[in-house]
Each structure stands twice: as C-alpha cells, then as structure tokens.
Amino acid sequence: MSFTSTEMTPTGTVYSYTVAHYPVHKALADAVPYTVVLISLDDAPEIRVVGNMVDIGHDQVRIGMAVSAVWEERTVEDETIQLLFWTAV
C-alpha cells in the first residue's frame, strides 16, 4: 500500500453546516454562535472537509454556497498551527 499527495484547486461548495449556539466547552463561551461548515471540494466532490467560514455572518451560510480556501495561522500556548478556513466567493 502506498500513499501519494495530490494538489487540488482550493475551492468547493457548502455541502452542509450547523450553527452552534450552545458552548459545549467553556473556551467557546464568547465564540457562540459560530458556524461549522462541511465543504465538498470542486476537484473531488466525494471528499468533504470540516471547517469554519470567515468574513460572513453565522446566519448567512447556505447549502450550495461557493467557497474558496483561506489558510490562517493560530497560536495557542506557544504552539502555532495552520488551519483551513473558507470564504464565500
């Protein structure tokens, strides 16, 4: 069994979403309501990735909305990680 990497166009559509209103962790108390989206990739629609939207209100996300990827770095307790976000196009 071998594994390979494939480059894909960083665009997709909103396949589903939920707007979280209840903070299930105290660290999210000031973050709610926030939207978690499930994005179907344009180059491989059967591949779906979970993410968050940027630059859009939680009540404006709709299934079928076209999106493109935005990479952002977040630093938590001296550790920097890169996260994938999405913006409406």
Added chain:
Amino acid sequence: VQGKAVVVGVGESTYYKRGGATESEFQLACIAIRNALSDAGLEPSDVDGFASYMDRNEPVRLSHALGTGDLTFTGQTFGGGGNGAASAVSLADMAVSAGYAECVVVFRALAQGQFHRYGQAGKSRTARGRSSFSRPYGMLSAAQTCAMQTMRYMHEYGVTQDSLAEVVLACYEHAQRNPRAVRYGSPLTRAQYHDSRWISEPFHLYDCCPENDGAAAIIVTTPEKARDCANAPVSIVAAAQGLERGGGGAAFTETNFPTAHHRSVGTQLWERAGVGPSDVPVAQFYENFTGPVLMAIAEMGFCEPAEINDFVGDGGIRWAGGRLPINTSGGNLGEAYIHGFGNVVEAVRQIRGESTCQVKDAELSLSVSGPGFAPGSAVLFGKV
C-alpha cells in the same frame, strides 16, 4: 439458531434527572437487574452471562455484588453511541441460542450526574481519529455532528422543522401516560418546541436527548428455562447490526452521508424475520436527536425519505390513532435517556401488553438503536 432465545424479565431503576440519583451508577445497575430478575421470577444465582454496550459497570463487580452463578459469557458491542442497545440483545440471543450461557442479563446503566455529561465537549485537550478533522473547528459534541447530518438531510428531502418537532411531541405526549417518565406531568406544546433556544441548528433544545441517571435491564434465556418463569416469554424474532459499505470514514467523507446507518440493518432484519415494516404495529426509535430518528424511520423501510413529512405529520407516529406509534414510553426524550435501553424494555412491554401506551394486540414490536452512529442495530420482538 437465531430467534431461539426469549426475554423473560424487564426492569429498571427509578429514572432521575442528571444528578438526581441518590444511588451510584453501579447501584442503579444492580437495582435494575434485581428488578428484572424479580419480574422473571428468577434469582441472581440463575444468571451466567452479561451483555451490554459502552458500559463501565463490569460483570466482575456485578457478579459479586448480585451473587450470580458462575459466569460463562460476557460481551459488549463496538461503537460510540446508543447504536449498541439492540446489538447487545443480539449478543445475548447468540450466547443463549448457541449454548454458551443459559441466562444472560442485558443492561445499561448511566449516571451522567456521577460521571461526565454527554452534552459537553469533555476535558480532553487532544483530538484523535475522526475528531482530528472536526474538533479544531469547534465541532465537539454529538449534537453538532448529528445536526450537520440532519441539515443536509432536510435539504435533500425537504424535511421540515415541524417533522423534527413531531418526534418530540410524540415522546412528550406518551410520557404523560407513563409514571416512570422523568417528563411525566410536564407536557410540551408545539409552540414551546419552536420557541426553545437553539443548541446547534437545526436542533432546538427539545430536539436533543436529556441527561439522566438510571439503569434498565432485560433477562434473556432459553425457552426451556422460561417455562419456570413468572411471565409469558417474549420471542427475539430477529436482530441485526450493520455498517453499510461506504458508511464509515473520517470527517464526513462517507459515500452515504447523511445516513442513520440503518439501510443494511433493515434489509437484514426483515429478511431474517420473514416479515416487513408494514407488519409492525409499534416501534421504538433511539432518539439521540430528532433528525436521526427520521432518517432511521426511512432507512428501516417504513417510508421513503421524501415521504417523511407525511408519515410523521398529522399524528402519524402518536399512540392515539397513529399509523406507527413510536417511543410509547416517552422514549429517551420523555421517559429517560438511559442510552436507549429503555427503548428495548418498552418494546418488550408492548408484546407483554404492559405498556402505558399499549398498542392493542401487538404481535410484533421493534426497537431501533443508535441512528447516526455505527454499526446501527435493531431487534424485533414478538409473541412466542
């Protein structure tokens, strides 16, 4: 071999709101099992096996505390949710039918007041497996993952918010007749449902299972031993568990998304039982959340997904005049959330004619476990 074993006893502890139990979870387990044995007219010394799912009350402790006979069988099924309730019954059926044990307790005890709350993200600071792809984005609870599935399901099939409400309203209406139910004496109106706060859209507060303390148990044995028991035996007509090809995966990449994981469960169950959905007059559907219940109703073959609004609307799933009364004890939402094992107990009671929402002359009674979590399972009970 399957379908040979029978159920001879049912029992439960008092059901409490989370934190309301004065007993520990282990004590609740012992109480439920003692009540089920007493109902069957059996002694703890008759017990030689235990089956459950996701339970931390191990047979090694239960055996000692209850004073069972020698244990010859113990087993739990895989999966991270209430999907194991019916398959735990099938484990007992397999063990008894194949001769590994003669008298198996199937039980679930859950005190969310004593242990962690299912509705919280938990204290873990790491993500692993499937959650590696979702936790960083604030998807941390079962409500949120089932909401994501339900939102897509509603979009694809035109399922309405009122159809989600129908599941809740049926449970609360049935709970008003059941003195064991935590929501007994607390009716709910459609307006209250719609006015309740959002938890994770499309789920309002009442779409989500409550957090409770309690335990429930049944006793599975051979038809021969059942002759000495206090009640008429109830047949385990057929049971099935299933994870359909394409149903598993990480980060919602399942081919079948969204699914309740019950398509292959239904196919197997009806084939084994030699009957179909239209032969079943009453059913219990595990309600973690309302959306997966609707998916499971369709996937078990009761209607097409596009027909859900009509199937559940106009009182279709109510005890009073419904075409398929569901969750006749009040279910997880109205009676108590014991990880769905109350749904199994209630399905047995329907065959015994002892439900507080008794469906007249019910010859078959279905319990469907854990929609949205895999492998899904279901068990069909019947008159012997």
